[in-house]
Amino acid sequence: EVQLVESGGGLVKPGASLKLSCVASGFTFSDYWMSWVRQTPGKTMEWIGDIKYDGSYTNYAPSLKNRFTISRDNAKSTLYLQMSNVRSEDTATYYCTLYYGSPFDYWGQGVMVTVSS
Amino acid sequence: DIVMTQAPLSVSVTPGESASISCRSSKSLLHSNGITYVYWYLQKPGKSPQLLIYRMSNLASGVPDRFSGSGSETDFTLKISRVEAEDVGIYYCGQLLENPWTFGGGTKLELK
Numbered sequence: 001e002v003q004l005v006e007s008g009g010g011l012v013k014p015g016a017s018l019k020l021s022c023v024a025s026g027f028t029f030s031d032y033w034m035s036w037v038r039q040t041p042g043k044t045m046e047w048i049g050d051i052k053y054d055g056s057y058t059n060y061a062p063s064l065k066n067r068f069t070i071s072r073d074n075a076k077s078t079l080y081l082q083m084s085n086v087r088s089e090d091t092a093t094y095y096c097t098l099y100y101g102s103p104f105d106y107w108g109q110g111v112m113v114t115v116s117s
Numbered sequence: 118d119i120v121m122t123q124a125p126l127s128v129s130v131t132p133g134e135s136a137s138i139s140c141r142s143s144k145s146l147l148h149s150n151g152i153t154y155v156y157w158y159l160q161k162p163g164k165s166p167q168l169l170i171y172r173m174s175n176l177a178s179g180v181p182d183r184f185s186g187s188g189s190e191t192d193f194t195l196k197i198s199r200v201e202a203e204d205v206g207i208y209y210c211g212q213l214l215e216n217p218w219t220f221g222g223g224t225k226l227e228l229k
Binding site: 043044045046047059060061062063095101102103104105107108109110 | 156158165166167168171172177178207209211213216217218219220222223
């Protein structure tokens with residue numbers, strides 16, 4: 001059974017950095033592209049970016065490219081999202097997703113990030 | 118960016134009746150390979166989104182055949198026949214033709 005478990009969220013101050021993790025199981029992690037998607041409190045969905053199965057290529061939403069970095073550790077079956085210089089508009093639930101047969105085939109349970117002073 | 122516009126914002130349906138949700142893209146989602154890259158997702162209350170339909174009209178694994186997707190190059194429809202209580206939630210369309218991938222604003226389905 002595919003499982004994606006995010007962690008690392010919480011309350012952070014504007015301008016701070018935060019690193020989210022997503023531990024994957026139930027499939028061969030190193031064979032698949034992965035991505036991050038966020039959902040705002042108003043339920044708007046926004047794709048953040050994705051990463052190739054071997055970590056050699058990343059793709060980002062242009063509006064987030066300069067502040068967010070996606071990486072992975074295939075030995076640990078873990079996906080990461082490094083967020084820097086966070087802003088109030090980054091307040092959202094962050095989902096780790098798997099491109100299995102189709103894009104966003106599987107989603108984690110999500111982790112909340114609240115940016116507030 | 119390709120803008121995905123959904124209508125209506127919310128729909129209230131009597132159990133057993135059908136419901137339709139529309140999605141319009143600001144650009145054709147038909148690739149030269151003949152595939153139309155529109156997807157539908159359902160987020161049930163308190164849950165993560167799940168894939169319902171891929172490439173406009175293909176049912177994802179485990180999804181009841183009460184769900185169907187159709188459309189043209191820019192106008193798409195998700196139809197739910199014989200709505201059940203478990204169908205309640207927010208439905209999103211999404212495009213994966215062109216970076217950045219984008220989603221519609223969502224349509225909330227409720228029961229009467």
